[in-house]
Amino acid sequence: MATEILMPALSPTMEEGTLAKWLVKEGDTVSSGDIMAEIETDKATMEFEAVDEGIIGKILIAEGTEGVKVNTAIAVLLEEGEDASAVPTSAPVEAPAPSESPVEVAGGEIPWPLKPAEVAIAATLEPDWPEGTAMKQQTVREALRDGMAEEMRRDDTVFLMGEEVAEYQGAYKISQGMLDEFGDKRVIDTPITEHGFAGIGVGAAFGGLRPIVEFMTFNFAMQAIDHIINSAAKTLYMSGGQMGAPMVFRGPNGAAARVGAQHSQDYAAWYMQVPGLKVVMPYSASDAKGLMKTAIRDDNPVIFLENEILYGKTFDVPDLEDYTVPFGKARIWREGTDVTIVSFGIGMTYALEAADKLAEDGISAEVIDLRTLRPMDTASIINSVMKTNRCVTVEEGWPQGSVGSYISSVIMQEAFDYLDAPVITCTGKDVPMPYAANLEKHALITTDEVVAAVKQVTYR
């Protein structure tokens, strides 16, 4: 029986891809394991192997076609003895037009920061670059790499080490091209020995270098937690200020997509607790780049929490030779009067979506992106709450000891009289991350939950 060969999903996040090249033609016999085509995913070019034996009856999608959705029929496989008349007569599937919108955000567009003209009061509304700066579109992935590369050009004590950062170009392709540019002295592949290489990184920092240590994901940094806390964070203090660890620990943090309990934890609240560390968790590409450059220049150990889902998102980034974003300065993405929504990192996706939905119901939400968790710009939160009298925090991590619970304690201590409702902390559910698609969706924070929380604090 003739079977359709479908466009495969070749990564956890792939929804469509480019059929770069056919390596078989109609009439060719294939057997299991033969490479039939090359397919470009969001991350890499992959070889697509045959699973079944048969003869290529018809090629439905021509090579070079972009934006082919996963599960689209791309060819028809015949069994021995069948002829091409067994091919379903349906016309070849039209290749979908390449999508125009750069990155989809579930439920709507993210507004670019309020224009300077609309800026009312707080300094936190101003962008971190001069007025009139030209902007370009970049993914968070590219912005992170550019931030690192620019600092490596500027300072030859900066180097990058980690698993698969060099020859493989980064497990998540953050360090793409860096080995070529900087060579293997400065872009260094390590064995899988997190505790060991984190310790070597801290030692190198004591010795006068500025290491960037990549963890393939922050889940694996738990192997190295002793060096991060006991060696990197505490040494400056223990040495009476004589020596410290000017370095960056970075990598993706939090849930990706269906990678289960051991690969899906948000560590924001953990690291935020530690004196001696600085903790950064950007949302946009411009912040990812500007904060990365600040992190590398900082004389302290910086925990830089990225997010796999954000890597592929596109934002405007200032087209400047050099700009940095300071630590401890939040950014107001949206001004509002009825409630303050505070978030950071991927939590901003839900915060901004919720603000859009709330606007439809006539509720005006002010949305604050903390950008750095330590130092934390609590002054901007307090300012905002004094205006709105209500606050909801949004994060993916667990509820007990969350970032939000710290924020709510600060608000209670510093702006108690201004509150018209208790602060609500929206968090991930208090469970390890389940694998099943439906359960994972429920374990994560959702936009609807943020909307419901705002309605609760605004008594609507």
Add this chain to the structure above:
Amino acid sequence: MAARKATSKPAAAKPNVSAEELTAYYKDMLLIRRFEEKAGQLYGMGLIGGFCHLYIGQEAVVVGLEAAAKEGDKRITSYRDHGHMLACGMDPNGVMAELTGREGGYSKGKGGSMHMFSKEKHFYGGHGIVAAQVPLGAGLAFADKYKGNDNVTFTYFGDGAANQGQVYEAYNMAELWNLPCVFVIENNQYAMGTSTKRSTHSPSYWERGAAYGIKGEEVDGMDVLAVKAAGEKAVEVCRAGKGPYILEIKTYRYRGHSMSDPAKYRTREEVQKMRDERDPIEAVRSMLLTGKHATEDDLKAIDKEIKEVVNASAEFAKESPEPALDELWTDIYA
């Protein structure tokens, strides 16, 4: 010096293997291969999500070692675990349904490809953190020794995992306390995109045990009979209270590290050469045929039978419902 070099003879030189045994290994290995191919296909269709690490090429390792195990023995491994589960007798339906994240899966859909367990089959996971299973395996062996039985634990890990510090902490204590643990290094030559040459200048992993006084040997992992013979020896040492024991099994993974690995770090020819010249299933197949233990038709019948089992598991995995939403909140505390 406790460690010594292996002398695993080529499989053909082992006369005392029965036709039934050979046929059983053939079936077990073929089941793993076909199951993994099917899993790859379901991943491509979006029915399996996240990470999915296939075991294709390495089948002789688990099948050979399971042949040396007895009831009560335990096993623990990494995320590359589908083969281990099938080889120890876990139900393909339950494994495949876990891959699709359904109620009928071994962890009710909550674990996924990397995290499955079976108390009944003494399979202790399914671990996502590279090398974390190594001290855990030593701990399982500790429990058996403590209880005074003669069970052995097979603790599987990769060549990449073998560079983690906790492996050596576990080695030291395992030898200090003579734990009945077979440390199985599945050396498939790569840790993701990093070849062993690029991760260590001490490439003979089994010899590292000598520093702790642990015996061991290197084994040809593409030869199921050699693996079985080495497994029997290791198990005997452990049951006699003289464990642990290290087996470094030289094997090869045909597919990418996980489904999203473009595998640019090795040539297509290198993979093809392994497939053509060293395939563990083909080796047994030709032994069966040349030894006149089976006819082409017999083998075709087996192929068909396996295909049916695998297709049935895929059907089961598609049909099984998603877990009830209440499951989100269960199993957090005992």
